[in-house]
Amino acid sequence: MRIAITHRTRYDFEEPVVHALQRLRLTPKSTSGQSVIEWQMDMEGAHRELEYEDHNCNTTTLVCVEPGIQQVKIECRGLVDTDDNSGIIGRHAGHLPIWHFAGQSKMTKPGSAMKAIVSGMADSDDRLGMLHELSAKVLDTVRYETGRTTSETTAEEAAEAGHGVCQDHAHIFIGCARHLGIPARYVSGYLMMEDRVMQEAGHAWAEAFIKDLGWVGFDISNGISPDARYVRVATGKDYSEAAPITGISFGGTSDRMSVELEVSQQTVEQ
Secondary structure, eight states: OEEEEEEEEEEEESSOOSEEEEEEEEEOOOBTTEEEEEEEEEEESEEEEEEEEOTTOOEEEEEEEOTTOSEEEEEEEEEEEEOOOTTEEESOOSSSOGGGGGSOOTTTOOOHHHHHHHTTOOOOSOHHHHHHHHHHHHHHHSEEOTTSOOTTOOHHHHHHHTEEOHHHHHHHHHHHHHHTTOOEEEEEEEEOOSSOSEESSOEEEEEEEETTTEEEEEBTTTTBOOOTTEEEEEEESSHHHHOSEEEEEESOOEEEEEEEEEEEEEOOOO
16 A cells, blocks of 8 residues: 655744754654655754664654744655555564563553553463453553543553543553563554544554564554554654654743644555
8 A cells, every 4th residue: 555644743932942952753664564665854944953763763853943933844745655464563673672672661650550451361372362352451441532641641640540542552552561571662653544634643553572473563542453554653662762753942932833644545556
């Protein structure tokens, strides 16, 4: 499947910025199940400082906001070809060992609410089946509801509240999987919707490492493993390592960020 993506982000500052740096993880890579045909990043009010591959092998762009600016616009657009591999990414690659993803982070550390989700789940040789069961239990326990959590909400907080979005579902699944002794990581990217092109935000899901299969994806919010409609952009131990945009600013507080996202299927000419 060929997927076209246009991702626009705009920052409006209350006062002129003295100095600001933004770290962008907005560039997908050609990897298992996907091939980037073309990708372009343009910006207004900022300029590119450098591009590098971080410790999670994410393509990372560091940009500097122009002094005195009160508005920054960043637009990414491109084409990505994808395959349906039933969520299987395969062998581990990169700078970090597998055991790194078995340890909890501040965002994924389980408390009583998350431990209740995995209670009664016995260890099994069928790790794939066990993880699908875990995914279903997380969705059954924590209903999908927007506007009730933020990017700072921890997995345990969302589990206690009983509601959240895809980021929360991914964090809870990851924390529970690690509690069961299974390495897991966070994935940020795009999902092509069947009923609309325009979206308000990107998507997030999780991957767990299973012996003999490697990394396998689980979209907890939709109750499936990622298929050809998904485009992987960044991975990390939790959201903080895979967030599309992070940064710091001095002399200008950001009072509003707006996102416009278009994801659609394209016809491939033979």
